[in-house]
Amino acid sequence: MCDESILDLDELNEECGVFGIYGHPDASQFTYYGLHALQHRGQESAGIVSTNRDKFHVHRGTGLVTEVFDNERIRKLKGNIAIGHVRYSTAGGTGIANAQPLVFNFAKGELAIATNGNLVNANRLRKELEETGSIFQTTTDTEVIAHLIARSQAPTLEEAVKEALGRVVGAYALLILTNDQLIAAEDPLGLRPFSMGVLGEAHVFSSETCAFDIIGADFWREVEPGEMIIIDQDGLRTSRFAPRAEGKICSFEYVYFARPDSNIGGINVHAARKRMGRVLAEESPVEADVVTGVPDSSTSAAIGFAEATGIPYELGLIKNRYVGRTFIQPSQELREQGVKMKLSAVRGVVEGKRVVMVDDSIVRGTTSRRIVNLLREAGATEVHVRISSPPVKNPCFYGIDTPTRDQLVASSMTVAEICEEIGADSLSFISTEGMVEAISGAAGGTKRGYCLACFTGHYPTAIEDEMAIGGKR
Numbered sequence: 001m002c003d004e005s006i007l008d009l010d011e012l013n014e015e016c017g018v019f020g021i022y023g024h025p026d027a028s029q030f031t032y033y034g035l036h037a038l039q040h041r042g043q044e045s046a047g048i049v050s051t052n053r054d055k056f057h058v059h060r061g062t063g064l065v066t067e068v069f070d071n072e073r074i075r076k077l078k079g080n081i082a083i084g085h086v087r088y089s090t091a092g093g094t095g096i097a098n099a100q101p102l103v104f105n106f107a108k109g110e111l112a113i114a115t116n117g118n119l120v121n122a123n124r125l126r127k128e129l130e131e132t133g134s135i136f137q138t139t140t141d142t143e144v145i146a147h148l149i150a151r152s153q154a155p156t157l158e159e160a161v162k163e164a165l166g167r168v169v170g171a172y173a174l175l176i177l178t179n180d181q182l183i184a185a186e187d188p189l190g191l192r193p194f195s196m197g198v199l200g201e202a203h204v205f206s207s208e209t210c211a212f213d214i215i216g217a218d219f220w221r222e223v224e225p226g227e228m229i230i231i232d233q234d235g236l237r238t239s240r241f242a243p244r245a246e247g248k249i250c251s252f253e254y255v256y257f258a259r260p261d262s263n264i265g266g267i268n269v270h271a272a273r274k275r276m277g278r279v280l281a282e283e284s285p286v287e288a289d290v291v292t293g294v295p296d297s298s299t300s301a302a303i304g305f306a307e308a309t310g311i312p313y314e315l316g317l318i319k320n321r322y323v324g325r326t327f328i329q330p331s332q333e334l335r336e337q338g339v340k341m342k343l344s345a346v347r348g349v350v351e352g353k354r355v356v357m358v359d360d361s362i363v364r365g366t367t368s369r370r371i372v373n374l375l376r377e378a379g380a381t382e383v384h385v386r387i388s389s390p391p392v393k394n395p396c397f398y399g400i401d402t403p404t405r406d407q408l409v410a411s412s413m414t415v416a417e418i419c420e421e422i423g424a425d426s427l428s429f430i431s432t433e434g435m436v437e438a439i440s441g442a443a444g445g446t447k448r449g450y451c452l453a454c455f456t457g458h459y460p461t462a463i464e465d466e467m468a469i470g471g472k473r
């Protein structure tokens with residue numbers, strides 16, 4: 001995964017992934033594999049906390065999962081319950097202090113906590129807590145939840161967690177570990193994906209189902225919006241901290257964030273992307289010789305587009321997988337061309353051809369312009385850009401790192417203006433209705449509701465004032 005600061009790209013980034021397991025002697029080892037499968041959801045830090053019912057074993061560090069852990073470190077993470085976390089973040093800042101899971105000692109014992117998502121009332125709650133004596137060790141939203149739990153007068157941890165979750169607003173898939181319990185909870189709107197599986201006698205939880213496949217676990221079901229699941233020596237029980245609701249899963253998980261081999265709401269992500277490509281082709285057909293996708297997240301949609309039109313799908317763009325985080329800082333000139341470090345156009349495929357370039361989204365527009373340029377330099381005679389999501393006009397406050405509204409090209413330009421800006425021969429986005437139809441059209445899909453706020457501006461929760469002003473984070 002490329003370092004954004006070095007390569008000056010404008011992708012959106014997921015902020016976190018969580019994984020947990022209860023009841024397996026190799027809990028930490030499986031958590032390591034699970035986090036590895038979730039690496040695309042965060043590359044800045046990784047951490048695992050395990051317990052042998054006596055005390056916590058903790059290891060966290062900055063970097064990729066394979067950089068943070070080795071055999072020796074995993075061996076020391078003893079016990080049959082573990083939770084883990086991978087993090088990418090601008091909200092809350094970087095660095096080891098913010099690496100999760102966070103660990104606390106409080107009146108009811110030791111507690112480790114990890115979340116995937118973002119709260120929209122964290123600033124106000126933090127201020128309230130600080131004014132009444134709480135001292136924060138990190139700048140994460142996760143610590144706000146931990147302080148609310150610690151402050152609760154409720155007689156049990158379960159009640160304290162419910163009380164805390166009753167006060168926070170936003171998106172989260174949450175895992176809490178104590179020395180004898182694992183607690184999983186999903187926000188009342190189910191904004192972030194969160195699934196439960198079984199591995200023999202053990203129970204596993206993951207931000208995405210792809211982690212279950214890696215460790216050989218079977219998917220059981222999703223954690224429902226507003227549901228809290230507790231596993232301890234008495235078994236598994238479930239309760240609600242918010243009324244049952246339809247849910248508003250993040251539609252961008254299907255467009256871009258989730259791995260294509262994951263299923264969300266019973267819908268395979270690759271299949272949903274392919275259908276987006278088909279709908280896009282029906283809505284915005286074009287005469288061309290070849291279809292190519294911007295790797296890797298747009299490949300499925302490009303295949304769908306090609307199938308629907310009969311125009312052959314080709315690998316017109318190749319990703320350089322080895323541009324790592326330690327890549328030497330390029331000169332300004334190379335920086336401007338940063339996309340070349342990451343992508344190459346295949347001259348033999350595009351030279352002399354009219355090319356349809358399918359991409360999943362346009363954020364600032366800079367990357368699209370560079371890719372169009374790459375294709376033209378490689379000899380494409382026409383470049384028609386087709387985008388498998390609607391224009392991103394609004395920032396996300398639910399755990400996706402979007403730029404501020406004024407940096408989103410679609411918030412201030414028409415489609416025709418963006419087309420000119422990126423130098424394409426034509427440009428079309430899928431309609432919002434078309435995208436929703438494409439996502440939920442899967443056989444076996446659960447037809448749940450979707451968050452579409454970054455496209456429509458209709459946020460499914462209230463947003464605290466200071467965050468909403470000008471779309472600033």
Ligand code: SF4
Pocket residue numbers: 191250251252253395396397398399400451452453454455
């Ligand atoms: S605003 Fe967009 S990116 Fe954020 S949760 Fe909603 S659909 Fe997902």
